[in-house]
Amino acid sequence: MTFDFTSCQFCDTHQSPDKLALIGSSGELSWGDLHNKTNQLVSAIQELKLPKGYPIFIYGHKEVEFPVAILACFITNHPFVPIDRLYPKERIAEIQSETNSSVFVDCSRNFQNSSATVLTFWDQEIVTQPGEITKSIVPVFEHNPLAYLLFTSGSTGKPKGVMIRKSSVLDLVNWIHSDAFGMNSQEVFVNQSPFSFDVSLFDTFSALSYGATMLMVSQDLAKDTELFKTQLVQYKASFWTSTPSFVYLYLREQWFQSGALPSLKTFLFAGEPLPVATCKSLYTQFEHSTVFNAYGPTEATVITTLLTVDKTSLDASSSLPIGRCKPHSEMITLAPGSKEHPQELVIVGENVAEGYLNRPEQTADRFFVHEGKKSYKTGDLGFVEEGMIYCQGRNDNQIKLNGYRIELDEINEKILSMEGINEARTIGLKRNDKVVRIVSLVQSGKVINVTELKEVLSQQLPHYMVPSDYVQVADFPKNPSGKIDRNGLQEFYLTQKKAQKK
Ligand code: AMP
Numbered sequence: 001m002t003f004d005f006t007s008c009q010f011c012d013t014h015q016s017p018d019k020l021a022l023i024g025s026s027g028e029l030s031w032g033d034l035h036n037k038t039n040q041l042v043s044a045i046q047e048l049k050l051p052k053g054y055p056i057f058i059y060g061h062k063e064v065e066f067p068v069a070i071l072a073c074f075i076t077n078h079p080f081v082p083i084d085r086l087y088p089k090e091r092i093a094e095i096q097s098e099t100n101s102s103v104f105v106d107c108s109r110n111f112q113n114s115s116a117t118v119l120t121f122w123d124q125e126i127v128t129q130p131g132e133i134t135k136s137i138v139p140v141f142e143h144n145p146l147a148y149l150l151f152t153s154g155s156t157g158k159p160k161g162v163m164i165r166k167s168s169v170l171d172l173v174n175w176i177h178s179d180a181f182g183m184n185s186q187e188v189f190v191n192q193s194p195f196s197f198d199v200s201l202f203d204t205f206s207a208l209s210y211g212a213t214m215l216m217v218s219q220d221l222a223k224d225t226e227l228f229k230t231q232l233v234q235y236k237a238s239f240w241t242s243t244p245s246f247v248y249l250y251l252r253e254q255w256f257q258s259g260a261l262p263s264l265k266t267f268l269f270a271g272e273p274l275p276v277a278t279c280k281s282l283y284t285q286f287e288h289s290t291v292f293n294a295y296g297p298t299e300a301t302v303i304t305t306l307l308t309v310d311k312t313s314l315d316a317s318s319s320l321p322i323g324r325c326k327p328h329s330e331m332i333t334l335a336p337g338s339k340e341h342p343q344e345l346v347i348v349g350e351n352v353a354e355g356y357l358n359r360p361e362q363t364a365d366r367f368f369v370h371e372g373k374k375s376y377k378t379g380d381l382g383f384v385e386e387g388m389i390y391c392q393g394r395n396d397n398q399i400k401l402n403g404y405r406i407e408l409d410e411i412n413e414k415i416l417s418m419e420g421i422n423e424a425r426t427i428g429l430k431r432n433d434k435v436v437r438i439v440s441l442v443q444s445g446k447v448i449n450v451t452e453l454k455e456v457l458s459q460q461l462p463h464y465m466v467p468s469d470y471v472q473v474a475d476f477p478k479n480p481s482g483k484i485d486r487n488g489l490q491e492f493y494l495t496q497k498k499a500q501k502k
Contacts (some may be wrong), residue, residue, distance in 0.1 A: 001031040002185070002211035005173045008075045010035045015185070015211055022207075023235055024064035024216040026107070031211065034068060037121075041072035041105070044119050044126045048103065050133065053140035054078055055099050055149055058195070059092075060107030061085040062218035065121045066195055067204050069105040070148075074166075079138065079146035081161075082195040085110075086219065090460045091159070095151050098161055098357060101136040137358060141165060149357060150198055152298050153406050153465065155397065157413025161357035168301040169205065171350045175326045176206050180306060181268070182290065187212040188235050188263070192222065192242045197404070198302045199270045202294075203241045205302075222249075229255050236263040243271040243403025244278050251278070257285040270294040270303050271403040273391070273434075276317055283311040295322035295391060298405070299366070299376045301351040304329060305389050321390045322382075326351070332370075337383030342392050345382045348375045397486075399428040399435045404464040411438065411467060414460055418453070420444050425476060426467060427489045439469040439493055441476065448472050471496050 001019070004011050017032030029037065045056070056078045058069040066082075073080035081099065083092055085108045096102070104111055106120040117131040138149065147166040154160035176183070189207045191214050193200040207214035215235050221228050231237075240247070247267065250256045258264065267282055267289060274293040282291050291311075296303035307323025325331040329349025337343030352374035355363035366377050379398060382391040397408040408426045415424040423443040428435035442448055450470045457466045477492050479485040 001035060003071060003208040005074070005170055005205070005209055010038070013185075013211055019211075020213045020235070022064040022067055022214050022216065023231070024062050024066070025218040025221070026063040026065060029064045029068070034071075037065070037068045038071045038075070040126050041068060041119065041121075042075050044128060045072055045076045045078065047128070048117065048133070050078065050103065051136070051140075052077070052142075053138065053145055054103065054133070054136050055081050055101045055138045055146075057081045057083050057096070057101070057104045058107065059083045059085060059104050059111045061194070062191075062216040062221075063107040063121075064216070065105075065107035066216075067208065067214070068121075069107060070204060071208065072105075074147065074169075077145045079149050079163075081149045081151070084194045084196040084462075086194070087196070087462055088459050091462060094460075095159055095161075098151070098159065099136060099138050099149065100134050101138065102132050102134045139163075139354075139357075141354070146354070148201075150298050151196070153398075153410050154359075154362075155407040155409040156362075157410055157417070159410075160359055160362065162298045163354040163357055164301055165354055168351050168353070171328060172301050172303075173205055173209050174328075176202075176209065178327065180326075181206075181292070182266070183210055183212070183239065185211045186238070188238045189214045190217060190232070190237045190240045190242070191215065192217040192246055193271070193403070197271070198298050199241065199243065199403075202268070202270070202302050203239070206239075222246075225250075225253060229253075229260070232261055232264065237261065238263045239266045239268070240264060241268045241270070244269045244274045245272065245402040247282070248278060251281045251285070258287060258289070261286075264289065266290050266292070268292040268294055270296065271405075272400040274309075274320055275434075276314055276320060279309045279311070279320070280314050283314070293320050293323060295389075297347075297376070297378055297380075299353045299378075300329075300347045300349075301353070304347055304351060305331060321388050323389060324387050325389065331384065331389050333383060337381075339383065339390070339392070342381040342383050342390075344395060345378045345380045345384075345389070345391065346370065346375055347378060348373050350374070352376045399438075401428065401435050401438060401464060404462075406438070406465055408438070411440070411457070411461065411465055414457060415440055415442060415453070418456060420446050421448075423476065423484075425484060425486075425489055427486075427493065429490055429493070437469070438465070438467040439471070440467045441471050441473050441489065441493060441496070443473055443475070471500070 021034040022029040102116045118129040151159040189203040191203040291309040293307040294303040305323045333343035412426045476484045
Protein backbone atom coordinates (compact mmCIF):
# COMPACT_ATOMS: atom_id res chain seq x y z
CA MET A 1 0.00 0.00 0.00
CA THR A 2 1.02 3.60 -0.53
CA PHE A 3 -0.61 6.96 -0.03
CA ASP A 4 -1.08 8.88 -3.27
CA PHE A 5 -0.85 12.58 -2.45
CA THR A 6 -2.32 13.60 -5.81
CA SER A 7 -5.59 11.68 -5.52
CA CYS A 8 -5.48 11.80 -1.68
CA GLN A 9 -6.13 8.08 -1.52
CA PHE A 10 -4.53 4.92 -0.29
CA CYS A 11 -3.50 2.74 -3.22
CA ASP A 12 -3.06 -0.98 -3.08
CA THR A 13 0.18 -1.89 -4.78
CA HIS A 14 -0.13 -5.61 -3.95
CA GLN A 15 1.94 -5.14 -0.87
CA SER A 16 0.90 -6.99 2.23
CA PRO A 17 -1.24 -4.82 4.54
CA ASP A 18 0.84 -6.33 7.36
CA LYS A 19 3.92 -4.48 6.23
CA LEU A 20 5.07 -2.04 8.92
CA ALA A 21 4.24 1.57 8.17
CA LEU A 22 5.07 3.41 11.37
CA ILE A 23 7.01 2.81 14.54
CA GLY A 24 6.62 5.51 17.17
CA SER A 25 6.45 6.21 20.88
CA SER A 26 2.90 4.79 21.05
CA GLY A 27 3.66 1.51 19.25
CA GLU A 28 3.66 0.14 15.71
CA LEU A 29 1.17 0.49 12.86
CA SER A 30 1.00 -1.73 9.80
CA TRP A 31 -0.13 -0.27 6.48
CA GLY A 32 -3.50 -1.93 7.05
CA ASP A 33 -3.80 -0.28 10.48
CA LEU A 34 -2.69 3.04 9.06
CA HIS A 35 -5.40 2.85 6.42
CA ASN A 36 -8.11 1.95 8.97
CA LYS A 37 -7.09 4.53 11.54
CA THR A 38 -6.90 7.26 8.93
CA ASN A 39 -10.40 6.39 7.69
CA GLN A 40 -11.67 6.48 11.26
CA LEU A 41 -10.22 9.91 11.83
CA VAL A 42 -11.51 11.17 8.48
CA SER A 43 -15.04 10.15 9.56
CA ALA A 44 -14.64 11.79 12.99
CA ILE A 45 -13.46 15.03 11.35
CA GLN A 46 -16.31 14.94 8.82
CA GLU A 47 -18.84 14.51 11.63
CA LEU A 48 -17.71 17.82 13.07
CA LYS A 49 -19.00 19.54 9.92
CA LEU A 50 -16.26 22.14 10.10
CA PRO A 51 -16.29 25.11 7.77
CA LYS A 52 -14.24 24.66 4.58
CA GLY A 53 -10.49 25.02 5.11
CA TYR A 54 -10.81 25.13 8.89
CA PRO A 55 -7.34 24.42 10.37
CA ILE A 56 -6.79 21.48 12.71
CA PHE A 57 -4.07 21.41 15.35
CA ILE A 58 -2.22 18.13 15.71
CA TYR A 59 -0.87 17.85 19.21
CA GLY A 60 1.72 15.25 20.11
CA HIS A 61 5.31 14.30 19.73
CA LYS A 62 6.37 11.11 17.98
CA GLU A 63 3.27 8.97 18.34
CA VAL A 64 2.25 6.83 15.35
CA GLU A 65 -1.05 8.75 15.39
CA PHE A 66 0.69 11.96 14.28
CA PRO A 67 1.17 10.94 10.63
CA VAL A 68 -2.34 9.43 10.70
CA ALA A 69 -3.67 12.87 11.60
CA ILE A 70 -1.58 14.51 8.87
CA LEU A 71 -3.13 12.17 6.29
CA ALA A 72 -6.66 12.68 7.61
CA CYS A 73 -6.25 16.45 7.35
CA PHE A 74 -4.86 16.10 3.85
CA ILE A 75 -7.81 13.94 2.76
CA THR A 76 -10.44 16.22 4.31
CA ASN A 77 -8.78 19.42 3.02
CA HIS A 78 -8.19 20.92 6.43
CA PRO A 79 -4.73 22.47 6.85
CA PHE A 80 -2.92 20.87 9.75
CA VAL A 81 -0.98 22.86 12.33
CA PRO A 82 1.63 20.70 14.06
CA ILE A 83 2.07 21.44 17.75
CA ASP A 84 4.85 19.69 19.62
CA ARG A 85 3.78 18.39 23.02
CA LEU A 86 7.05 19.72 24.41
CA TYR A 87 6.01 23.34 23.76
CA PRO A 88 5.03 25.39 26.84
CA LYS A 89 1.32 26.10 27.29
CA GLU A 90 1.67 29.81 26.58
CA ARG A 91 3.33 29.11 23.24
CA ILE A 92 0.50 26.80 22.27
CA ALA A 93 -2.06 29.42 23.31
CA GLU A 94 -0.22 32.02 21.23
CA ILE A 95 -0.27 29.79 18.15
CA GLN A 96 -3.93 29.01 18.74
CA SER A 97 -4.83 32.67 19.01
CA GLU A 98 -2.93 33.48 15.78
CA THR A 99 -5.40 31.25 13.92
CA ASN A 100 -8.41 31.77 16.15
CA SER A 101 -9.29 28.10 15.74
CA SER A 102 -10.19 25.49 18.29
CA VAL A 103 -10.09 21.96 16.90
CA PHE A 104 -7.35 19.61 18.05
CA VAL A 105 -6.36 16.05 17.29
CA ASP A 106 -4.65 14.79 20.42
CA CYS A 107 -2.13 12.06 19.64
CA SER A 108 -0.61 12.04 23.10
CA ARG A 109 -3.80 11.61 25.16
CA ASN A 110 -2.82 14.33 27.54
CA PHE A 111 -3.91 17.54 25.87
CA GLN A 112 -5.83 19.73 28.28
CA ASN A 113 -8.15 22.43 27.08
CA SER A 114 -11.66 22.52 28.42
CA SER A 115 -13.16 24.77 25.76
CA ALA A 116 -11.66 23.29 22.56
CA THR A 117 -13.03 20.48 20.41
CA VAL A 118 -10.62 17.58 20.89
CA LEU A 119 -10.41 14.31 18.99
CA THR A 120 -8.39 11.76 20.94
CA PHE A 121 -7.16 8.35 19.85
CA TRP A 122 -8.13 5.77 22.47
CA ASP A 123 -6.99 2.29 21.40
CA GLN A 124 -9.39 1.28 18.63
CA GLU A 125 -11.61 4.34 18.99
CA ILE A 126 -11.56 8.04 18.41
CA VAL A 127 -13.27 9.95 21.19
CA THR A 128 -14.59 13.43 20.51
CA GLN A 129 -14.66 15.98 23.31
CA PRO A 130 -17.21 18.44 21.98
CA GLY A 131 -16.27 22.06 22.43
CA GLU A 132 -16.39 25.36 20.70
CA ILE A 133 -15.58 25.84 17.04
CA THR A 134 -14.44 29.44 16.93
CA LYS A 135 -14.47 31.48 13.73
CA SER A 136 -11.09 30.80 12.17
CA ILE A 137 -9.13 33.66 10.64
CA VAL A 138 -7.10 31.43 8.34
CA PRO A 139 -7.86 32.31 4.70
CA VAL A 140 -9.57 29.68 2.57
CA PHE A 141 -8.16 29.00 -0.87
CA GLU A 142 -10.93 27.21 -2.76
CA HIS A 143 -9.08 25.62 -5.67
CA ASN A 144 -5.70 24.98 -4.17
CA PRO A 145 -6.25 24.65 -0.43
CA LEU A 146 -3.65 24.97 2.27
CA ALA A 147 -1.92 21.74 3.25
CA TYR A 148 -0.44 23.02 6.48
CA LEU A 149 0.45 26.02 8.57
CA LEU A 150 3.81 25.86 10.24
CA PHE A 151 4.73 28.31 12.95
CA THR A 152 8.30 29.53 13.10
CA SER A 153 10.00 32.03 15.36
CA GLY A 154 8.87 35.59 14.60
CA SER A 155 11.04 38.69 14.99
CA THR A 156 8.12 40.79 16.28
CA GLY A 157 7.89 38.71 19.46
CA LYS A 158 5.29 36.16 18.34
CA PRO A 159 5.52 33.01 16.24
CA LYS A 160 4.48 33.49 12.63
CA GLY A 161 2.51 30.99 10.58
CA VAL A 162 3.84 29.99 7.16
CA MET A 163 0.98 29.01 4.82
CA ILE A 164 1.84 26.09 2.52
CA ARG A 165 -0.56 25.03 -0.22
CA LYS A 166 -1.27 21.49 -1.33
CA SER A 167 0.27 22.15 -4.76
CA SER A 168 3.58 22.90 -3.04
CA VAL A 169 3.46 19.58 -1.21
CA LEU A 170 2.72 17.79 -4.49
CA ASP A 171 5.65 19.59 -6.07
CA LEU A 172 7.89 18.28 -3.28
CA VAL A 173 6.48 14.76 -3.51
CA ASN A 174 7.19 14.74 -7.27
CA TRP A 175 10.80 15.66 -6.57
CA ILE A 176 11.01 12.96 -3.89
CA HIS A 177 9.88 10.48 -6.57
CA SER A 178 12.55 11.50 -9.05
CA ASP A 179 15.91 9.71 -9.17
CA ALA A 180 17.56 12.46 -7.12
CA PHE A 181 17.27 10.71 -3.76
CA GLY A 182 17.51 7.07 -4.90
CA MET A 183 14.66 5.91 -2.63
CA ASN A 184 12.43 2.85 -2.92
CA SER A 185 9.52 1.20 -1.12
CA GLN A 186 11.83 -0.98 1.01
CA GLU A 187 13.25 2.07 2.73
CA VAL A 188 13.05 2.47 6.52
CA PHE A 189 13.21 6.19 7.24
CA VAL A 190 14.58 7.56 10.49
CA ASN A 191 12.29 10.45 11.39
CA GLN A 192 13.83 12.55 14.12
CA SER A 193 12.97 16.22 13.74
CA PRO A 194 9.95 17.35 15.76
CA PHE A 195 6.79 17.74 13.67
CA SER A 196 6.83 21.45 14.48
CA PHE A 197 9.94 21.62 12.26
CA ASP A 198 9.30 20.86 8.59
CA VAL A 199 12.37 18.66 8.06
CA SER A 200 10.20 15.96 9.70
CA LEU A 201 7.78 16.22 6.77
CA PHE A 202 10.47 15.13 4.33
CA ASP A 203 10.58 11.59 5.74
CA THR A 204 6.85 11.56 6.39
CA PHE A 205 5.94 12.39 2.79
CA SER A 206 8.67 10.05 1.52
CA ALA A 207 7.66 7.06 3.64
CA LEU A 208 3.94 7.49 2.99
CA SER A 209 4.19 8.07 -0.74
CA TYR A 210 6.60 5.15 -1.29
CA GLY A 211 4.65 2.72 0.88
CA ALA A 212 7.78 2.41 3.00
CA THR A 213 8.36 2.34 6.77
CA MET A 214 9.15 5.18 9.16
CA LEU A 215 10.88 4.84 12.51
CA MET A 216 10.02 7.90 14.59
CA VAL A 217 12.57 9.02 17.17
CA SER A 218 11.09 10.69 20.23
CA GLN A 219 13.20 12.87 22.46
CA ASP A 220 13.28 10.08 25.05
CA LEU A 221 14.39 7.50 22.51
CA ALA A 222 17.14 9.79 21.23
CA LYS A 223 18.49 10.06 24.78
CA ASP A 224 18.36 6.31 25.39
CA THR A 225 21.30 5.45 23.17
CA GLU A 226 21.12 1.68 23.78
CA LEU A 227 17.44 1.47 22.90
CA PHE A 228 17.90 3.75 19.91
CA LYS A 229 20.67 1.54 18.58
CA THR A 230 18.54 -1.57 19.16
CA GLN A 231 15.67 -0.05 17.18
CA LEU A 232 17.89 1.05 14.32
CA VAL A 233 19.18 -2.54 14.06
CA GLN A 234 15.83 -4.27 14.67
CA TYR A 235 13.89 -2.26 12.11
CA LYS A 236 16.80 -2.13 9.62
CA ALA A 237 16.86 1.65 9.35
CA SER A 238 18.13 2.65 5.92
CA PHE A 239 17.51 6.36 5.31
CA TRP A 240 18.50 8.87 7.98
CA THR A 241 17.22 12.44 7.91
CA SER A 242 18.15 14.97 10.57
CA THR A 243 20.01 18.14 11.28
CA PRO A 244 23.80 17.78 11.31
CA SER A 245 23.69 18.65 15.04
CA PHE A 246 21.62 15.55 15.75
CA VAL A 247 23.87 13.06 13.99
CA TYR A 248 26.84 14.65 15.73
CA LEU A 249 25.52 13.21 19.02
CA TYR A 250 26.12 9.69 17.73
CA LEU A 251 29.24 10.04 15.61
CA ARG A 252 31.46 9.18 18.55
CA GLU A 253 29.47 6.10 19.52
CA GLN A 254 31.38 2.95 18.69
CA TRP A 255 28.34 1.22 17.26
CA PHE A 256 27.56 4.07 14.88
CA GLN A 257 29.17 2.44 11.83
CA SER A 258 28.15 0.19 8.99
CA GLY A 259 29.36 -3.00 10.78
CA ALA A 260 26.62 -2.57 13.38
CA LEU A 261 24.10 -0.84 11.12
CA PRO A 262 24.54 -2.52 7.72
CA SER A 263 21.17 -1.30 6.39
CA LEU A 264 21.89 2.38 6.95
CA LYS A 265 22.89 3.56 3.50
CA THR A 266 21.71 7.15 3.11
CA PHE A 267 22.04 10.28 5.21
CA LEU A 268 20.18 13.45 4.35
CA PHE A 269 20.92 16.58 6.35
CA ALA A 270 18.93 19.79 6.35
CA GLY A 271 18.13 22.74 8.55
CA GLU A 272 21.60 24.17 9.12
CA PRO A 273 25.06 24.18 7.50
CA LEU A 274 26.57 20.71 7.13
CA PRO A 275 30.17 20.70 8.39
CA VAL A 276 32.80 19.04 6.19
CA ALA A 277 34.11 17.19 9.26
CA THR A 278 30.70 15.53 9.78
CA CYS A 279 30.74 14.26 6.20
CA LYS A 280 34.26 12.93 6.59
CA SER A 281 33.34 11.02 9.75
CA LEU A 282 30.24 9.59 8.09
CA TYR A 283 32.09 8.44 5.01
CA THR A 284 34.70 6.78 7.25
CA GLN A 285 32.13 5.09 9.47
CA PHE A 286 29.70 4.22 6.65
CA GLU A 287 32.04 3.71 3.74
CA HIS A 288 29.45 2.85 1.11
CA SER A 289 26.83 5.40 2.10
CA THR A 290 25.53 8.48 0.32
CA VAL A 291 25.45 11.79 2.16
CA PHE A 292 23.12 14.58 1.00
CA ASN A 293 23.26 18.22 2.03
CA ALA A 294 19.77 19.70 1.57
CA TYR A 295 18.80 23.31 2.11
CA GLY A 296 15.51 25.11 2.37
CA PRO A 297 13.51 27.50 4.50
CA THR A 298 10.07 26.55 5.82
CA GLU A 299 8.70 29.23 3.46
CA ALA A 300 9.65 27.09 0.46
CA THR A 301 8.18 23.74 1.52
CA VAL A 302 10.76 21.71 3.39
CA ILE A 303 13.80 21.64 1.05
CA THR A 304 14.76 23.45 -2.13
CA THR A 305 18.32 22.46 -3.01
CA LEU A 306 20.27 19.22 -2.87
CA LEU A 307 23.93 18.26 -2.98
CA THR A 308 25.26 14.72 -3.11
CA VAL A 309 28.43 15.16 -1.11
CA ASP A 310 31.39 13.93 -3.11
CA LYS A 311 33.77 12.24 -0.69
CA THR A 312 36.77 12.63 -2.94
CA SER A 313 36.57 16.42 -2.83
CA LEU A 314 36.18 16.76 0.94
CA ASP A 315 39.86 17.19 1.78
CA ALA A 316 40.09 20.22 -0.44
CA SER A 317 37.01 22.02 0.94
CA SER A 318 36.49 24.03 4.08
CA SER A 319 32.75 24.38 3.53
CA LEU A 320 30.14 22.77 1.32
CA PRO A 321 27.83 24.36 -1.21
CA ILE A 322 24.11 23.68 -0.76
CA GLY A 323 23.83 22.04 -4.17
CA ARG A 324 21.49 22.64 -7.07
CA CYS A 325 17.91 23.81 -7.04
CA LYS A 326 15.07 21.30 -7.31
CA PRO A 327 13.31 20.90 -10.67
CA HIS A 328 10.57 23.44 -11.54
CA SER A 329 12.02 26.08 -9.17
CA GLU A 330 14.89 28.47 -9.36
CA MET A 331 17.29 29.95 -6.89
CA ILE A 332 18.70 33.30 -7.88
CA THR A 333 20.25 36.49 -6.59
CA LEU A 334 18.74 39.78 -7.73
CA ALA A 335 22.23 41.23 -8.34
CA PRO A 336 25.30 39.21 -9.35
CA GLY A 337 26.89 37.71 -6.23
CA SER A 338 30.30 36.21 -5.50
CA LYS A 339 32.18 34.73 -2.55
CA GLU A 340 33.51 38.18 -1.68
CA HIS A 341 30.22 40.00 -2.34
CA PRO A 342 27.40 37.61 -1.50
CA GLN A 343 23.82 38.62 -2.30
CA GLU A 344 20.49 37.60 -0.85
CA LEU A 345 19.33 34.24 -2.20
CA VAL A 346 15.82 34.22 -3.65
CA ILE A 347 13.65 31.16 -4.29
CA VAL A 348 11.26 31.26 -7.24
CA GLY A 349 8.62 28.62 -7.92
CA GLU A 350 5.57 26.65 -6.89
CA ASN A 351 7.25 25.52 -3.68
CA VAL A 352 7.11 29.08 -2.30
CA ALA A 353 4.51 29.62 0.45
CA GLU A 354 1.45 31.85 0.27
CA GLY A 355 3.01 34.12 2.88
CA TYR A 356 2.62 34.56 6.61
CA LEU A 357 -0.76 34.22 8.25
CA ASN A 358 -2.21 37.66 9.04
CA ARG A 359 1.14 39.42 8.65
CA PRO A 360 0.67 41.58 5.55
CA GLU A 361 3.73 43.71 6.21
CA GLN A 362 6.12 40.84 6.83
CA THR A 363 4.64 39.00 3.87
CA ALA A 364 5.14 42.00 1.60
CA ASP A 365 8.68 42.35 2.88
CA ARG A 366 9.67 38.80 1.92
CA PHE A 367 7.30 37.53 -0.75
CA PHE A 368 7.00 38.99 -4.24
CA VAL A 369 6.34 37.99 -7.81
CA HIS A 370 9.33 37.48 -10.08
CA GLU A 371 8.62 36.96 -13.79
CA GLY A 372 5.09 35.91 -12.92
CA LYS A 373 6.14 33.37 -10.29
CA LYS A 374 5.89 33.23 -6.51
CA SER A 375 9.19 34.27 -4.97
CA TYR A 376 10.69 34.46 -1.51
CA LYS A 377 13.65 36.42 -0.22
CA THR A 378 15.40 33.98 2.09
CA GLY A 379 17.56 36.36 4.14
CA ASP A 380 20.44 33.97 3.36
CA LEU A 381 23.47 35.45 1.68
CA GLY A 382 25.27 33.62 -1.07
CA PHE A 383 25.93 33.28 -4.75
CA VAL A 384 25.21 30.95 -7.65
CA GLU A 385 27.99 29.64 -9.90
CA GLU A 386 27.00 27.56 -12.92
CA GLY A 387 23.89 26.38 -11.11
CA MET A 388 25.79 25.42 -7.93
CA ILE A 389 24.51 27.42 -4.96
CA TYR A 390 26.63 28.65 -2.08
CA CYS A 391 25.16 29.94 1.18
CA GLN A 392 27.36 31.99 3.49
CA GLY A 393 25.30 33.33 6.37
CA ARG A 394 22.41 35.70 6.94
CA ASN A 395 21.49 39.35 6.58
CA ASP A 396 19.36 39.49 9.77
CA ASN A 397 19.10 38.32 13.39
CA GLN A 398 17.85 34.84 12.66
CA ILE A 399 20.11 32.10 13.95
CA LYS A 400 20.21 28.34 14.05
CA LEU A 401 20.96 26.56 17.32
CA ASN A 402 21.17 22.78 16.98
CA GLY A 403 19.11 23.15 13.82
CA TYR A 404 16.32 25.12 15.52
CA ARG A 405 15.39 28.36 13.79
CA ILE A 406 15.37 31.23 16.22
CA GLU A 407 14.68 34.94 15.79
CA LEU A 408 16.76 36.58 18.49
CA ASP A 409 14.40 39.55 18.37
CA GLU A 410 11.51 37.33 19.46
CA ILE A 411 13.34 36.41 22.66
CA ASN A 412 14.37 40.01 23.15
CA GLU A 413 10.79 41.25 22.78
CA LYS A 414 9.70 38.86 25.52
CA ILE A 415 12.42 40.15 27.84
CA LEU A 416 11.55 43.76 27.07
CA SER A 417 7.90 43.15 27.91
CA MET A 418 8.88 42.33 31.51
CA GLU A 419 8.51 44.98 34.15
CA GLY A 420 11.57 47.04 35.02
CA ILE A 421 13.62 46.10 31.94
CA ASN A 422 14.80 49.19 30.06
CA GLU A 423 16.84 47.66 27.28
CA ALA A 424 18.00 44.20 26.26
CA ARG A 425 19.96 42.46 23.55
CA THR A 426 19.96 38.74 22.94
CA ILE A 427 22.81 37.20 21.01
CA GLY A 428 23.88 33.84 19.65
CA LEU A 429 27.37 33.18 20.98
CA LYS A 430 29.53 31.70 18.27
CA ARG A 431 32.44 29.30 18.39
CA ASN A 432 34.16 28.49 15.07
CA ASP A 433 31.38 30.33 13.26
CA LYS A 434 28.64 28.14 14.75
CA VAL A 435 26.14 29.38 17.34
CA VAL A 436 26.63 27.34 20.51
CA ARG A 437 24.54 29.25 23.11
CA ILE A 438 22.06 32.08 23.47
CA VAL A 439 22.71 34.77 26.08
CA SER A 440 21.02 38.05 26.96
CA LEU A 441 22.39 41.38 28.06
CA VAL A 442 19.87 43.27 30.15
CA GLN A 443 19.70 46.84 31.38
CA SER A 444 17.44 47.64 34.31
CA GLY A 445 17.10 50.19 37.11
CA LYS A 446 16.86 47.40 39.70
CA VAL A 447 18.90 44.26 40.25
CA ILE A 448 17.55 41.57 37.94
CA ASN A 449 16.61 38.17 39.29
CA VAL A 450 18.08 35.74 36.76
CA THR A 451 16.19 32.69 38.03
CA GLU A 452 12.90 34.52 37.74
CA LEU A 453 13.73 35.83 34.28
CA LYS A 454 14.56 32.33 33.07
CA GLU A 455 11.43 30.92 34.66
CA VAL A 456 9.17 33.45 32.97
CA LEU A 457 10.80 32.86 29.58
CA SER A 458 10.54 29.07 29.97
CA GLN A 459 6.79 29.45 30.35
CA GLN A 460 6.57 31.35 27.08
CA LEU A 461 9.21 29.95 24.78
CA PRO A 462 10.28 26.48 23.60
CA HIS A 463 13.22 25.22 25.67
CA TYR A 464 15.72 25.81 22.85
CA MET A 465 14.87 29.54 22.76
CA VAL A 466 15.48 30.21 26.44
CA PRO A 467 18.85 31.98 26.90
CA SER A 468 21.32 30.07 29.03
CA ASP A 469 22.84 33.18 30.61
CA TYR A 470 21.82 36.75 31.50
CA VAL A 471 24.17 39.60 32.31
CA GLN A 472 23.03 42.89 33.74
CA VAL A 473 24.83 45.81 32.09
CA ALA A 474 24.91 49.55 32.75
CA ASP A 475 25.11 50.43 29.06
CA PHE A 476 25.66 48.90 25.64
CA PRO A 477 28.52 49.48 23.20
CA LYS A 478 27.47 51.96 20.50
CA ASN A 479 28.58 52.44 16.92
CA PRO A 480 29.48 55.88 15.50
CA SER A 481 25.83 56.60 14.66
CA GLY A 482 24.88 56.09 18.30
CA LYS A 483 23.08 52.78 17.79
CA ILE A 484 23.83 49.65 19.77
CA ASP A 485 26.71 47.92 18.02
CA ARG A 486 25.37 44.44 17.28
CA ASN A 487 28.64 43.18 15.92
CA GLY A 488 30.46 44.09 19.10
CA LEU A 489 28.05 42.37 21.48
CA GLN A 490 29.74 38.97 21.68
CA GLU A 491 33.05 40.59 22.65
CA PHE A 492 31.20 42.88 25.07
CA TYR A 493 29.45 39.92 26.73
CA LEU A 494 32.72 38.02 27.17
CA THR A 495 34.42 41.08 28.70
CA GLN A 496 31.52 41.61 31.11
CA LYS A 497 31.68 37.96 32.19
CA LYS A 498 35.41 38.23 32.79
CA ALA A 499 34.90 41.38 34.86
CA GLN A 500 32.18 39.65 36.90
CA LYS A 501 34.50 36.76 37.74
CA LYS A 502 37.22 39.02 39.15
P1 AMP B 1 14.00 26.42 8.59
O1 AMP B 1 12.93 27.31 8.11
O2 AMP B 1 13.90 26.10 10.04
O3 AMP B 1 14.13 25.18 7.76
O4 AMP B 1 15.36 27.22 8.45
C1 AMP B 1 15.80 27.64 7.20
C2 AMP B 1 17.14 28.28 7.30
O5 AMP B 1 18.12 27.35 7.81
C3 AMP B 1 17.71 28.70 5.97
O6 AMP B 1 17.19 29.95 5.56
C4 AMP B 1 19.20 28.73 6.25
O7 AMP B 1 19.57 29.90 6.92
C5 AMP B 1 19.38 27.54 7.19
N1 AMP B 1 19.71 26.31 6.46
C6 AMP B 1 18.89 25.28 6.20
N2 AMP B 1 19.54 24.29 5.56
C7 AMP B 1 20.82 24.71 5.39
C8 AMP B 1 21.99 24.14 4.78
N3 AMP B 1 22.00 22.93 4.25
N4 AMP B 1 23.11 24.89 4.76
C9 AMP B 1 23.13 26.14 5.30
N5 AMP B 1 22.06 26.72 5.91
C10 AMP B 1 20.92 26.01 5.95
